[in-house]
Amino acid sequence: MKLTKVFEPGKIGNLELKNRLVVSAMSSHMGNPDGTPNETVNAYLVAKVKGGWGLVFTEDLGVTKDAGSDPVVGSLWNDDQIPAWTETVRQVHEAGGLMGAQIYHAGRQRSLTAYDTHPVAPSALKEPAVPYVPRALTVEEIHELVKAFGEAAARAKKCGFDCVEIHGAHGYLINQFMSLFSNKRTDEYGGTLENRMRFALEVIAAVREAVGPDYPVLFRFNTCDYVEGGIEIPEAIVMAKMLEEAGVDALHCTQGMFASKQAIIAPGFVPVMHYAENAAAIKKSVKIPVLAVGRYNDIYMSEAMLRDEKADFIVMARASLADPELPNKAKAGKMDEIIHCIGCNQGCTGETAVGNRVNCIANPHTCRETEYDLSIVENPKKVFVAGAGVSGLAAAYGAAERGHHVTVFEASDEIGGQWLAAMTPPGKSEYASLVLNYRNLLKKHGAEIRLSTPLTREIVDAEKPDAVILATGSNPMFLPIPGLDNREFVKTAIEVLRGKTLYGKKVVVAGGGMTGAETAVFLAVQGCDVTMIEMAPDIITDAVAQPRACLLEHIRKYNIKVHTHTKLTKVGEGTIYAEEYGEPIEFKHIDMLVNAMGVRSNNPLQAELEGCGCKVVVVGDASSTKNGYKNIREGFNAGNAI
Numbered sequence: 001m002k003l004t005k006v007f008e009p010g011k012i013g014n015l016e017l018k019n020r021l022v023v024s025a026m027s028s029h030m031g032n033p034d035g036t037p038n039e040t041v042n043a044y045l046v047a048k049v050k051g052g053w054g055l056v057f058t059e060d061l062g063v064t065k066d067a068g069s070d071p072v073v074g075s076l077w078n079d080d081q082i083p084a085w086t087e088t089v090r091q092v093h094e095a096g097g098l099m100g101a102q103i104y105h106a107g108r109q110r111s112l113t114a115y116d117t118h119p120v121a122p123s124a125l126k127e128p129a130v131p132y133v134p135r136a137l138t139v140e141e142i143h144e145l146v147k148a149f150g151e152a153a154a155r156a157k158k159c160g161f162d163c164v165e166i167h168g169a170h171g172y173l174i175n176q177f178m179s180l181f182s183n184k185r186t187d188e189y190g191g192t193l194e195n196r197m198r199f200a201l202e203v204i205a206a207v208r209e210a211v212g213p214d215y216p217v218l219f220r221f222n223t224c225d226y227v228e229g230g231i232e233i234p235e236a237i238v239m240a241k242m243l244e245e246a247g248v249d250a251l252h253c254t255q256g257m258f259a260s261k262q263a264i265i266a267p268g269f270v271p272v273m274h275y276a277e278n279a280a281a282i283k284k285s286v287k288i289p290v291l292a293v294g295r296y297n298d299i300y301m302s303e304a305m306l307r308d309e310k311a312d313f314i315v316m317a318r319a320s321l322a323d324p325e326l327p328n329k330a331k332a333g334k335m336d337e338i339i340h341c342i343g344c345n346q347g348c349t350g351e352t353a354v355g356n357r358v359n360c361i362a363n364p365h366t367c368r369e370t371e372y373d374l375s376i377v378e379n380p381k382k383v384f385v386a387g388a389g390v391s392g393l394a395a396a397y398g399a400a401e402r403g404h405h406v407t408v409f410e411a412s413d414e415i416g417g418q419w420l421a422a423m424t425p426p427g428k429s430e431y432a433s434l435v436l437n438y439r440n441l442l443k444k445h446g447a448e449i450r451l452s453t454p455l456t457r458e459i460v461d462a463e464k465p466d467a468v469i470l471a472t473g474s475n476p477m478f479l480p481i482p483g484l485d486n487r488e489f490v491k492t493a494i495e496v497l498r499g500k501t502l503y504g505k506k507v508v509v510a511g512g513g514m515t516g517a518e519t520a521v522f523l524a525v526q527g528c529d530v531t532m533i534e535m536a537p538d539i540i541t542d543a544v545a546q547p548r549a550c551l552l553e554h555i556r557k558y559n560i561k562v563h564t565h566t567k568l569t570k571v572g573e574g575t576i577y578a579e580e581y582g583e584p585i586e587f588k589h590i591d592m593l594v595n596a597m598g599v600r601s602n603n604p605l606q607a608e609l610e611g612c613g614c615k616v617v618v619v620g621d622a623s624s625t626k627n628g629y630k631n632i633r634e635g636f637n638a639g640n641a642i
Contacts, residue, residue, distance in 0.1 A: 005306035006299060007331055010054070010313060012289055013216035013249035015163055017054035017098065020306055020313045021327050023320045024252070024293055025057040025102040025165070026348070027073050029357040030367065035062065035075030036084035042091050043369035048320055049097030052327030054313075056092065056320075057100040058085075060167055063152040064145070066115035069106040069172075072355065076103065076152045082159055089160040101156035102165040102220070103149060103207075107173030108134035108182070109258050122177045122199075123184040128227075129258040142189060142199060145173070150206030153217075163216035166203060166248075170264050171257025174200050175222055178239065181230035181257075193235065197242055204246045218291070219243050220252035223278035226260035233278060237285045244286045252291040252315065253279040262546040265318070266295045268343030269427030269550035273301050280310035291315050297322070297341040297430075299330045318348055321360040321367065336440050339363050340433040346629035350544040361629040362434055364394060364636035372640055376403040381466035383642055384409065386455035386605055389417025390628060391620025391635035392471030393438035398639025399469075400445035406639075407448045407465075409455035415439060417473055418621075421497035422628065425518035426525055427550060457608045467615040467642050470606055471635055474599035474621035483571030484595065490571060493519040493596040503528055504591025508576050510568050511596030512539035517551045519596055524558035531587060533566040533578055542627075568597075599625050615642075 007019045030040045037045075037058075048056045062068040062075035076085060085101075092099040108121035112132045120141070121134035137145070149166065156164045168174035176182040177199040183190050189198050200219075207217055221243065223236040231239070240251055255275055256263025266274065272295050279292035292311035296302055297319040305311055319326060323339040330338065339362050344350075347359035360366045365374075383399045385392045388410035400406040414420070416435040423431030442449065460468060476492040478484055491501045493515050505528060509520045512534025524530045532539065532555075539555075539562060540548045555562065563580055570577035576587040603622040617638045620631040 001300050001303060003299065003303050003330060006303050006314065010289065012163060012218065014214055015098065015216040017313070019052070019054040019327060021052070021054050021302070022291060022313050022315045023048050023053050023056040024315045024317045025060045025167070026317050026321075026358060027059050027069070027352050028367070029072045029352050029355065031072070031074050032084075033071070034081070035068070035073070035077070036081050037074065037088045040370050042088050044367055045088065045099070046091050046095045047324045047366070047369050049092050049095045051320070051323070051325035052331065053097070053320065055098045055100055055162070057102050057165060058088075060102045060104045061152065063103050063105055063148040066110070066117045067105040068114070069109055070111045070355075071114040076101065076155050077148065079155065082155055085159040085161075093160070098162045100163045100165055100218070101159070101161040102167050103152045103156065104167030105145060105148075105173040107176045109171050121173070122182060122189065125182060125184060127171065127182070127258055129261065136185075139187065139189070146199070146202045146206050149203045150210040153207040154210040157211045157215055163218060164207065164211065165218040165220055165252060166207060167220050168200050169220045169222045169254045171225070171259065174203060175225075175257065178221070179225055179230050181225055181227050193238065197239060201242065201246050204243070204248060208247055216249045217247070218250045218252055219248040220254060222255055222257070223253045223275070223282060224255045224263075226256050226263040230257070233281050236278075237281060240282045240286050244288050248288065250289040250291060251282060251286060252293065253282050253311075254293050262549040263294070265345060265349050265546055266343070267345050267427065267544075267547040267550055268430050269547065269554070270295050270343070272296070272298055273305065276305055276310055283309065283311060289313060293317070295343070297343070299326065299338070318343075318360070321348055321358065322362040324366060339437050340430065342430040342434055343427075344431070344628065345544045345546050346627055349546065350629065353545060359629070359633070361632055362437065364398070364633060374401065380404050381642060382464070383407070383467045383469065383639070384455060384460065384463075384465040385469045385471060387417065387471035387473055387620075387622070388415035388449060389471060389473050389620065389631075390419045390434065390438070391473070391622075391631040392417070392469070393435070393442065394632040394635035395469045395471055395619055395639035396447050397438060397441050397445070398636040399642045400442060400447040400639075402640065402642070404642055406442070406445075407450060408442070409450050409453050409459070411452070411454035413452050415449060415451070418494060419628070421494045424497040425522040426554065427547070428518070455605065457612065460609060460612050460614070465614050467617065468609060468612070469635070469638055470603060470616065470618045470622050471620045472602050472605060472622045474625050475602045476595055477598045477600045478595065479597060481568055481571065486571060489573070490593045490595055493594055496594055497522060505529060506590050507531070507592045507594060508533060508587050508590050509594040509596055511598065512536065512562070512564065513596065513598070514540055514543040514547070514551070516594075516596035517555065519594055520560050521551065521554045521558060523594075524560050530558070531561040531563065533563045533568060533576075535565070535567050537564055539564065601625060
């Protein structure tokens, strides 16, 4: 398919975009404590601009001091913040790009301890995913917030931003007023659709008055809340017409709130372009441009959506993290070089959720544009990497792109390691692109891969590398439980996921972490009767929020039985013995037990290489067991530092 529509110029109001590819606002957690950007933020945004995107938005900017969902997001609530954002815009414009400011107020979806004020909302109603009850706003306070939105928009224009976007989605304050899910007011701001839209329309009016008639104003809104009693498509269509009549220049169609966060930042369990028809329904109903967002990570599918006139612009967030240069590469026909978002959510929301800055599992460079030295070394070294799992591949890439002579040794006949098992369960097929990406990158940088060749002390002594990076991974953990060593009956999760064993009809999965849950779902999809047992009070506690929510939905969908507080005590022939809440329990007529009770580091080579005369670094699971993002980051850091 020839890419024509995605690279066709477009207009939002009087703003001319060079193409139809837009980067939406994302919390970066990289800025200053006062809500202003720094050079790290600027470099991150400029990288996207240089990558060819038609329009790039800031992260969401709070309109009051306590508007942010947490204290490390951006803001534009006072004039002292104008100079820093002006410099950001200057750098973006200098790089040939366009920059939009998204303004918002988190309302009840805000940290209780982040500020010295209590969270506010239309009603004193708790958000299901947030552990506190907000305070209901008074009418006077609502008027003050309307004014604050207008003032923030005026600052955005003064900074030189090319447009402003009002965030009225994702369960934040404006969306809280619009949705019956969160708005239980009985005054002029609640009840009827007209009343629930009043705050949004007043904000639009205030923003328009502040920026003038010709300044582009976008409105981001939920086409569907994906919660019981929330906004759905028929109501969203009416809302869209009201927003158009209010004078916005474009509608940015999105979905979900904190209680349905898997719809906001959809993981791999959600099909690519899953929400396309939502945007299409809105586009049929209005004359102004429609922007579509939500699991767009494929340039050809984006092209198809534009050709089918289901949207006017395609908005990507995580895809721009995975590859800031996606538009340029696609336009040049370098499809094999595009680094794809795999929908894991580990490096992006998984990191920001715990207060760290945004990152990406697929691209170690992104969000660290000012951190790594990527210059070619003057004196290249001979670098050996033991293990071609994702940590080893990342280490090899980190060293090879600096110009070192890299050789990867892999004991098996293929690269990928345990990642090959990780990409097998439902919702994880896109994980394969990560391995393909590393294969292409290593080929590009001249690295050698020796398959079916484990690294040994003899090889090291004979070929004398300057440095060895050990990325030999981990092995399944077999606890000293009677009968667990019966390998005819007991299989590992990796054996199951890699197709190295028959499944049997009735299966028990021991271990309720993400690996155990994914294996259980995989088996259930194959038609197995699956039971999970887990010692802890809950399952999948090691997963990021969005994939966890999807996994739990699959467990319910496929009727997988879950026993928590349950300890495996003995494995018999066809019978599993355990203790549930301290009481004996038996699982009878079982065809297979899957051991998913964790892994242990596998690193015998480190001791063998003592005294070898070269630098030895241990990374990934071989150092300590961790998730994919941390393994890749550790591997790349080691390779880059050689």
